[in-house]
Amino acid sequence: MVFTPTRSAGLERLSDFLPRAGRAYANSRNHDNGTPKAGGARSNVSQLSPWLHAGLLSETEVIGAVLGQHSPSAAEKFIAEVFWRVYFKGYLEQRPSVWRSYVETRDAALARMEGNAGVRTAYQEAIEGRTGIEAFDHWARELVETGYLHNHARMWFASIWIFTLRLEWELGADFFLRNLLDADAASNTLSWRWVAGLHTKGKTYLARPDNIARYTADHPDGPLAAQGLADDAPALEEAVEHTRIRLDLPQPVSPDDLAKPYALILHDEAASHVPLDLPHPPALVIAAARPQSRSPGAIGAKALRFADEAVASGVAEAALAFGATSAVWEEDRNLATILAGAGLDRVVFPYLPTGWTREALMPELAPLIDSHRAHVILGDLSRATWPHAKAGFFGVKKQIEKTLRELAITGPPSDTAIQNPPETLGEAN
Ligand SMILES: Cc1cc2nc3c(=O)[nH]c(=O)nc-3n(C[C@H](O)[C@H](O)[C@H](O)COP(=O)(O)OP(=O)(O)OC[C@H]3O[C@@H](n4cnc5c(N)ncnc54)[C@H](O)[C@@H]3O)c2cc1C
Structure with a gap:
């Protein structure tokens, strides 16, 4: 996949992906099928995140384009994923101490590593893909080489980093931020915290070899093996309590x-x-x-x-x-x-x-x-959504339909509709 940093390249990728943003996406999005050997983009996920993060495309226009080709129920999953991005943004706005504390603990972890040869070696092996855990090593190299990782791979990677390799989560989050094209303070920090059991307190994500093999079965190098993984994932704890602050949004510009x-x-x-x-x-x-x-x-x-x-x-x-x-x-x-x-x-x-x-x-x-x-x-979608991003995603999720209706995000006007054939069922790869 070539990620060209222009708006027109983002629009082209959106247009190519649109036919698969409906039920095909819902059915196949969890599979990490890797980068196609013949080149080109993945077919089961959009890979739009670099353009969305850079604001070359807006969430509103992406959702509008998807609704131009799919019914709200067929597009529900894809739209919900885009709202995860908006949710994380709104959550971090209301808990900025999460970011500040990440920066401080990251710097402390980097300083500690300087003085600890054992950690330095383990860290180097992890970021260079030399741990001996095939799947993990693959993703470490893929991230550096391409600047992109599939969502499931990010979850497995973070889980193995924290619970198997027992490295500090902030070092892994930093490795992601340094290499992801879509590196985002909110999505990245909060997702790493989610895996670690710090976002939804006590609820962690455990990477399992059978799950990795199942969802990488169609990978060009798959199914990917993951030997010697930890078999439990005890939640991390932190001393600070991140209290929610009042959203202070700018007045609409006249x-x-x-x-x-x-x-x-x-x-x-x-x-x-x-x-x-x-x-x-x-x-x-x-x-x-x-x-x-x-x-x-x-x-x-x-x-x-x-x-x-x-x-x-x-x-x-x-x-x-x-x-x-x-x-x-x-x-x-x-x-x-x-x-x-x-x-x-x-x-x-x-x-x-x-x-x-x-x-x-x-x-x-x-x-x-x-x-x-x-x-x-400030865009209307963020203005409408952020106030609901107070705690879990559910608060945002239950407002999606109403928000889209109120902002009249229903699909592009017919003269600007991106021309693509409608999705055919059973197209999921
Ligand atoms: C540990 C970890 C770190 C992450 N770091 C980042 C990051 O720095 N930047 C970033 O944009 N996303 C991050 N994500 C979320 C997610 O993995 C990516 O947004 C997604 O993989 C991008 O690929 P895509 O565009 O093909 O997604 P698609 O599946 O095609 O989804 C469409 C869009 O919805 C949004 N989206 C999808 N899934 C999520 C999600 N779980 N959370 C938030 N937004 C989502 C993205 O903007 C994405 O482009 C992270 C997830 C994890 C588990």
Whole structure:
């Protein structure tokens, strides 16, 4: 699978996958069939996560396109998975201490490893795929080589990391963030915590050899063997209690807010202007990618390239669409200087969710926010869903139908519908 970091490549992948987003997806999504030997994309999952994370595609348009081809009941599973992404985002917004505490415990674990040769060796063997556990070693190499892992493989991998290899979960989460094209502070941190028994307290995920063999049976190298796995998964515990804070969402932006000349900032999680629906064009479009801030360690070449080029391609498209100039806000370049150079004093940027991009950009954005010279755009789907992401996914799940109805997400208008034949039953591979 080639992941090209442009909106048009994401739309193409969406269009290719649409016929299989209905019951075929529900029936086959749990199978890790590996990367097809002949090349190309997987057929049973969408592999859209890199484009969704980068904001080159929005959840709303993906769900709308799926509902343009499938009934709500046929598409229920796929839509629920997209809502898992929105749920995790909303949950982390209300418990940002989960992210802060991850960063601190990760740094402490990295420092401890420096002084412990045994852990260093075990860690190196794990990330280089040299543990001797065939399935695990396969996924470790696949992650580094491709920047993508199937959801089930991520679950098995995290479980083996924590309960069989007995490595600290934060080191594994960091390894994922450094290499995944879709690396996401919310989905990654909360999924690792879920496997470890920290998200749903006491409930862990145990990887079992028979389950791995069953769901990798059609893998080009499968079924994958997983010898010597732990046979129990006692939940991890933590001393801190992550209390929920009140959601503090930005006011919706009105056309008047954007009437004065402004700069639009596109970043790692919102690289395209298209989902933003701006009533007035920006005078300047600024690229602010911060993939290096994912970790104190080296970021994988594929992940780095995807993130940087997603923002660069989004900015080039926006500048062209609006007839605006563009600039790059690099880490060692001052935002105030860029704005002054363009004769501007106000900015608009898509919401920065809890995570490394927010932490990297906020110090320079804060003065603009404080002086009311910054407007923040939050998509309607997140605005409607996040308040329900207080505890478990169920709170969000039971609102999905209502949310889609209220936001009129029912499928694309007929003249923009992506043309594909309807799904045929029994198509699941
Ligand atoms: C340990 C672990 C770490 C993870 N880290 C990340 C991460 O950093 N970034 C990330 O985007 N996802 C993460 N996930 C969730 C999930 O594995 C990926 O979103 C999914 O595998 C992406 O592949 P896909 O696009 O083919 O998914 P599909 O099955 O085609 O699903 C469609 C979309 O729904 C969303 N989605 C699907 N499953 C999940 C899920 N379980 N949780 C949240 N969203 C989901 C994704 O945006 C995905 O693109 C992680 C899961 C685990 C168990």
